[in-house]
Amino acid sequence: MSEYNLAPFSTLTEQLRRLPGIGSKSAARLAYFILEMPEKDAEKFTSAITNARKLIHRCKICGNYTDKDVCSICSDNGRDKSLICVVEDTQSLLAIEKISSIKMMYHILNGVISPINGITPDMLRIKELLARLGDGKVKEIILATNATIEGEATAMYISKLVKPLGVKVTRLACGIPVGGDLEYADEITLSYSIEGRHEI
Amino acid sequence: MSEYNLAPFSTLTEQLRRLPGIGSKSAARLAYFILEMPEKDAEKFTSAITNARKLIHRCKICGNYTDKDVCSICSDNGRDKSLICVVEDTQSLLAIEKISSIKMMYHILNGVISPINGITPDMLRIKELLARLGDGKVKEIILATNATIEGEATAMYISKLVKPLGVKVTRLACGIPVGGDLEYADEITLSYSIEGRHEI
Numbered sequence: 463m464s465e466y467n468l469a470p471f472s473t474l475t476e477q478l479r480r481l482p483g484i485g486s487k488s489a490a491r492l493a494y495f496i497l498e499m500p501e502k503d504a505e506k507f508t509s510a511i512t513n514a515r516k517l518i519h520r521c522k523i524c525g526n527y528t529d530k531d532v533c534s535i536c537s538d539n540g541r542d543k544s545l546i547c548v549v550e551d552t553q554s555l556l557a558i559e560k561i562s563s564i565k566m567m568y569h570i571l572n573g574v575i576s577p578i579n580g581i582t583p584d585m586l587r588i589k590e591l592l593a594r595l596g597d598g599k600v601k602e603i604i605l606a607t608n609a610t611i612e613g614e615a616t617a618m619y620i621s622k623l624v625k626p627l628g629v630k631v632t633r634l635a636c637g638i639p640v641g642g643d644l645e646y647a648d649e650i651t652l653s654y655s656i657e658g659r660h661e662i
Numbered sequence: 663m664s665e666y667n668l669a670p671f672s673t674l675t676e677q678l679r680r681l682p683g684i685g686s687k688s689a690a691r692l693a694y695f696i697l698e699m700p701e702k703d704a705e706k707f708t709s710a711i712t713n714a715r716k717l718i719h720r721c722k723i724c725g726n727y728t729d730k731d732v733c734s735i736c737s738d739n740g741r742d743k744s745l746i747c748v749v750e751d752t753q754s755l756l757a758i759e760k761i762s763s764i765k766m767m768y769h770i771l772n773g774v775i776s777p778i779n780g781i782t783p784d785m786l787r788i789k790e791l792l793a794r795l796g797d798g799k800v801k802e803i804i805l806a807t808n809a810t811i812e813g814e815a816t817a818m819y820i821s822k823l824v825k826p827l828g829v830k831v832t833r834l835a836c837g838i839p840v841g842g843d844l845e846y847a848d849e850i851t852l853s854y855s856i857e858g859r860h861e862i
Contacts, residue, residue: 468729474714477707480758482695495682497727498709504715507677510709511696515704516673518697529668552694598821607730653700 471497511519525570527552540573541565544601548591548620550574550608553645561649562656566604569594572611575619584618591620595627601626602630605662608643609634621662633662671697678791718778723794725787727731727752744801748820750793750808758806761849762856763803766804769794769805774812775819783819791820793829802830808812808844809834821862 471493478489496504515562520526521533528534535541544565555568571586594600605620607613621631634655647655671693678689697705720726721733728734735741745766749755755768771786794800803824807813823832834855844852 467717468727470710470717470729471727477710480707481692482702483688483691492681493714493816497714499715501715504711508678508711509705510670510677511708512696514670514693515699515701516669518668527668527671529670553690553801582766618780630698630722 471530491604508603513543520570522526524568525572525590526555535559535568538565541567543567543601545592545604546594546600546602547604549606552612552614554608556646557647557652558656561653566654569603571607571616574607574610576612580590586616588620588621591622595624595629598628600629602632604656605631605633606656611642619662631662673848708855715750719757720770724768725772725790726755726768727753727755735759738765745804746791746794746800746802747804747806748805750813750816750844754806754808756850757845757847761853764856767800769803771807771816774807774810774816776812786816788820788823792827794821795824795829798828800829802832804835804856805831806844810843813844816861833861 474493474496475489478492479486480483481489484492495635496507499507505572517528517529519529521528521531521536523536525533526533526535530537542565545564546569547558547562547566548553548569548571549558550571550573552570555570559568569587571588571591573579573581573586575583576588591603595603603620603624605617607616617633621633624631669858673743674693674696675686675689679686679698684692696707699707708851717729719725719729721728721731721736722733724800726733726735730737742765745764746769747755747758747766748769748771749758751774754771759768768792769787770789771791773781773786774779775783775786784851791803797804803820804819805817807816817833821833824831827848847855
């Protein structure tokens with residue numbers, strides 16, 4: 463036996479390897495850990511997965527995760543409804559929300575335009591964004607996609623669609639390290655970049 | 663909302679954080695990935711966990727993982743039944759089995775003596791090892807616990823129990839970097855350490 467060829471074990475490690483950041487050695491380590499868990503813990507673990515998937519879905523307005531119809535941000539009347547911050551994903555939303563003194567609305571694109579990965583504009587929540595701008599109540603959108611090539615291109619693409627609607631379009635200011643991922647920006651850098659946002 | 667307080671999401675990240683090597687940031691990343699999985703993939707994932715736990719158990723002889731009563735190593739008649747290699751866990755067994763030219767038997771202790779972690783000798787599969795030595799057919803055991811303080815102490819403890827039975831007791835040779843984990847030893851180092859094993 464040069465390989466550990468237990469079918470249920472291989473299946474488990476294969477599944478774990480599909481998770482982001484998990485290589486084959488980590489997958490095996492996790493699999494052993496899962497095998498050794500007390501029965502009760504294993505049940506909690508699988509039911510946490512099943513429950514999260516069953517109960518959590520996207521807010522029908524902003525696309526953020528919620529267990530209600532409309533998320534807690536969209537249903538918050540204390541927010542400036544005339545300002546929408548457009549982000550790639552929930553991680554970016556949380557990073558901004560954590561440091562922002564402006565209580566604004568959000569819109570989650572669910573990714574960025576990336577021809578190399580086969581992500582075209584129609585696969586993002588861009589038409590949902592345009593629909594939110596229809597009633598003229600929104601005065602400004604902040605394009606807070608990551609400062610990557612794809613993030614920039616997506617911001618450009620959206621600004622070209624939104625400007626003709628008479629909505630002010632701004633982009634996060636310099637301050638985010640170029641090529642960096644918004645999720646990992648430190649809070650001060652991120653604060654600066656919101657304060658110094660500029661029209662494009 | 664300064665925190666993302668969706669209960670099912672928090673539960674999922676908490677469960678993921680309990681996995682070895684997963685911090686809070688990784689746990690959130692994994693949780694998002696799990697939420698975004700297609701339904702079919704999520705089912706495969708949870709059923710891989712459930713199946714592995716249902717089908718895999720410990721071999722009643724050596725303590726290795728198996729989906730049968732007796733594992734493929736213990737039921738292999740081409741092996742030297744007079745030589746048992748005693749290891750901490752399956753990972754160590756696999757690391758040795760991969761490079762060893764000697765086809766021997768194994769015995770998995772399922773850990774090491776570690777008072778600081780509350781692991782006492784009776785919590786390891788030591789009595790099962792002694793039971794295997796009862797019929798006098800085993801001539802030698804190789805103590806292949808990790809070269810850590812706990813691994814050394816466990817080897818000493820077992821050698822004191824086994825020597826009176828007239829069984830030769832050997833320990834992996836120098837070659838494993840001291841303080842190192844056997845699972846991560848390179849193959850040559852590990853080969854040397856088996857070749858140069860010495861009686862203790």
